[in-house]
Amino acid sequence: MTIKDIAKKCGVSVSTVSRVLNDHPDVSAANREKVLSVVQEEHFVPNNSARDLVKSPSDAIGLVVRGVGNPFFTDIIHAVEEACEAAGYTMVLHQIRSGEDELRAGAELARSKRLRGLILLGGQFDYTPERTAALGIPFVCCTYTNSFGTLPSDTYSSVSIDDRKEAYKLVSLLTKQGHRKIAVILDSIEDHSISQLRYHGYCQALSDSGIALDPELVVETVSFEMTDGYTGMEKLMRRRDDFTAVFVVADALAVAAMKALHDHGKRVPEDCSVVAIDGIEMSAYTVPTLTTLVQPRKELGRESVGILVDMIEGRGKNRHLLLDTAIRMGGSICSL
Amino acid sequence: MTIKDIAKKCGVSVSTVSRVLNDHPDVSAANREKVLSVVQEEHFVPNNSARDLVKSPSDAIGLVVRGVGNPFFTDIIHAVEEACEAAGYTMVLHQIRSGEDELRAGAELARSKRLRGLILLGGQFDYTPERTAALGIPFVCCTYTNSFGTLPSDTYSSVSIDDRKEAYKLVSLLTKQGHRKIAVILDSIEDHSISQLRYHGYCQALSDSGIALDPELVVETVSFEMTDGYTGMEKLMRRRDDFTAVFVVADALAVAAMKALHDHGKRVPEDCSVVAIDGIEMSAYTVPTLTTLVQPRKELGRESVGILVDMIEGRGKNRHLLLDTAIRMGGSICSL
Numbered sequence: 001m002t003i004k005d006i007a008k009k010c011g012v013s014v015s016t017v018s019r020v021l022n023d024h025p026d027v028s029a030a031n032r033e034k035v036l037s038v039v040q041e042e043h044f045v046p047n048n049s050a051r052d053l054v055k056s057p058s059d060a061i062g063l064v065v066r067g068v069g070n071p072f073f074t075d076i077i078h079a080v081e082e083a084c085e086a087a088g089y090t091m092v093l094h095q096i097r098s099g100e101d102e103l104r105a106g107a108e109l110a111r112s113k114r115l116r117g118l119i120l121l122g123g124q125f126d127y128t129p130e131r132t133a134a135l136g137i138p139f140v141c142c143t144y145t146n147s148f149g150t151l152p153s154d155t156y157s158s159v160s161i162d163d164r165k166e167a168y169k170l171v172s173l174l175t176k177q178g179h180r181k182i183a184v185i186l187d188s189i190e191d192h193s194i195s196q197l198r199y200h201g202y203c204q205a206l207s208d209s210g211i212a213l214d215p216e217l218v219v220e221t222v223s224f225e226m227t228d229g230y231t232g233m234e235k236l237m238r239r240r241d242d243f244t245a246v247f248v249v250a251d252a253l254a255v256a257a258m259k260a261l262h263d264h265g266k267r268v269p270e271d272c273s274v275v276a277i278d279g280i281e282m283s284a285y286t287v288p289t290l291t292t293l294v295q296p297r298k299e300l301g302r303e304s305v306g307i308l309v310d311m312i313e314g315r316g317k318n319r320h321l322l323l324d325t326a327i328r329m330g331g332s333i334c335s336l
Numbered sequence: 337m338t339i340k341d342i343a344k345k346c347g348v349s350v351s352t353v354s355r356v357l358n359d360h361p362d363v364s365a366a367n368r369e370k371v372l373s374v375v376q377e378e379h380f381v382p383n384n385s386a387r388d389l390v391k392s393p394s395d396a397i398g399l400v401v402r403g404v405g406n407p408f409f410t411d412i413i414h415a416v417e418e419a420c421e422a423a424g425y426t427m428v429l430h431q432i433r434s435g436e437d438e439l440r441a442g443a444e445l446a447r448s449k450r451l452r453g454l455i456l457l458g459g460q461f462d463y464t465p466e467r468t469a470a471l472g473i474p475f476v477c478c479t480y481t482n483s484f485g486t487l488p489s490d491t492y493s494s495v496s497i498d499d500r501k502e503a504y505k506l507v508s509l510l511t512k513q514g515h516r517k518i519a520v521i522l523d524s525i526e527d528h529s530i531s532q533l534r535y536h537g538y539c540q541a542l543s544d545s546g547i548a549l550d551p552e553l554v555v556e557t558v559s560f561e562m563t564d565g566y567t568g569m570e571k572l573m574r575r576r577d578d579f580t581a582v583f584v585v586a587d588a589l590a591v592a593a594m595k596a597l598h599d600h601g602k603r604v605p606e607d608c609s610v611v612a613i614d615g616i617e618m619s620a621y622t623v624p625t626l627t628t629l630v631q632p633r634k635e636l637g638r639e640s641v642g643i644l645v646d647m648i649e650g651r652g653k654n655r656h657l658l659l660d661t662a663i664r665m666g667g668s669i670c671s672l
């Protein structure tokens with residue numbers, strides 16, 4: 001349906017339809033009513049491409065955050081906002097729930113806000129070129145990369161930690177302190193996401209210390225809710241009582257796991273050492289303080305914006321940045 | 337600048353300008369270029385009111401959340417989203433930082449998304465009619481009300497707990513258990529917000545038990561960051577060592593305050609009872625579990641949508657709902 005079809009259907013000229021659509025006064029009330037009624041009937045949406053030329057170029061960078069209320073994201077969101085402003089861009093924040101599709105949300109935001117570029121926070125690790133094609137603008141995966149997908153590396157950017165390497169470092173710290181019965185609590189060993197990557201690091205660290213993988217010490221929680229960290233630890237305690245350390249893949253789960261140990265009369269770290277990765281605020285206030293690898297949240301946000309702005313302004317190509325964590329030595333581990 | 341002025345400036349007819357703006361093919365390339373160049377020069381924005389008539393009525397309810405990453409809000413956001421969907425509306429989420437103006441953000445969102453109604457989560461308690469006039473649509477204050485402002489009560493709706501009454505209940509629980517040296521940690525006694533209201537409840541409970549207010553036992557933290565809960569408790573311990581209980585105005589601050597007590601060799605609850613209000617997830621995993629008044633988060637969200645939809649659909653007027661908390665008895669208090 002074009003403006004011509006509307007005119008024909010109404011028995012008026014194309015200019016009359018045009019004048020009605022532009023709210024021009026020089027149209028008779030009868031013609032105006034006729035045109036608007038057909039336009040509504042036909043769900044006619046005028047082509048706005050000429051109109052868009054009128055607008056100044058957008059300065060919008062989109063940030064799609066998957067997982068409303070994930071405390072890990074708060075500092076990153078602030079860092080992205082500050083870096084956007086410093087570079088002369090406006091951040092458009094859009095939060096979606098964990099079950100939603102960040103690529104679809106990103107593509108819609110790109111169109112409705114005429115985004116110049118997009119940062120995805122908390123997305124999936126297994127994109128295909130078909131699924132990202134709809135975005136149509138440069139994008140950066142922040143805190144993750146396409147480890148399980150098929151995107152050519154020059155078609156997207158990423159800023160993340162090396163999940164596998166960091167898990168390896170952390171579990172090696174435990175083996176160096178004499179631990180050999182080291183359990184792991186994660187959501188799934190095949191989640192195509194951080195748990196799977198960190199699990200690989202765990203397995204490698206055990207193997208490099210000559211420790212055989214013991215499937216009974218691997219607890220899958222299915223989710224990242226705190227309550228699952230608690231029940232995951234209870235499950236482990238029902239299975240075995242000879243483990244001396246636990247690597248929990250995320251801080252929030254670890255805080256709940258420590259509570260479960262306490263409630264079942266086990267002391268941290270005397271009876272069981274606990275380590276995790278993330279470094280969220282909450283885990284600095286547990287008793288004892290959780291020993292964790294702190295992700296460089298501000299840098300993750302800042303570098304994502306830096307790469308994106310370079311691409312928008314034609315200075316750079318897609319890049320992949322791996323940042324290091326910093327260990328926060330709490331009181332939750334001890335040597336055997 | 338109207339479409340007529342553009343036509344005059346270009347030396348073409350109004351219909352020609354109209355045709356260009358509507359991307360109509362029947363315009364010469366020369367005229368098209370001339371019109372677009374003047375339109376850009378003059379930053380002309382066409383009047384879209386006729387065009388808006390074309391669109392179907394909006395089904396959008398806006399949710400402006402002030403305080404990105406506040407864990408207390410997560411469940412409320414989900415409840416609002418579910419209730420909107422159940423009522424046949426679409427929730428449009430917009431998060432702003434604590435320093436930003438939720439009324440301005442709400443007014444912009446109302447226009448850009450053609451909102452039917454607005455829910456404000458985490459806003460200020462002291463609106464004036466002048467400041468809310470720009471919204472132009474029904475709105476509900478969720479988790480707070482206009483305690484320190486001048487809005488006529490029939491011009492807005494609110495769904496919240498009675499902060500003063502709940503604080504009174506909680507401090508009375510401590511006095512009934514024999515505590516008389518009861519400290520309070522809050523951001524400010526004159527914040528025109530929850531701290532001030534909860535402080536009034538604290539004062540009233542002391543007074544009703546014949547306990548004189550002791551200014552040295554009132555600690556102001558200036559913010560709601562966890563780190564301020566920690567340093568607030570340290571400040572209290574430097575001032576005095578004879579308090580036997582502390583009422584902390586928010587769970588997150590209380591978790592940090594408990595950690596400070598522990599780090600300074602004080603046991604909870606043997607040496608000091610700790611209570612708070614909010615009932616966030618994190619405080620269920622402290623050792624011991626925090627005793628707190630749990631806000632009915634799902635109900636706060638659901639009732640806000642209910643009131644708003646009633647107004648949008650012409651079934652109801654502005655209303656003010658006070659919901660009750662439920663106590664979660666943790667292990668952080670004991671009798672003297």
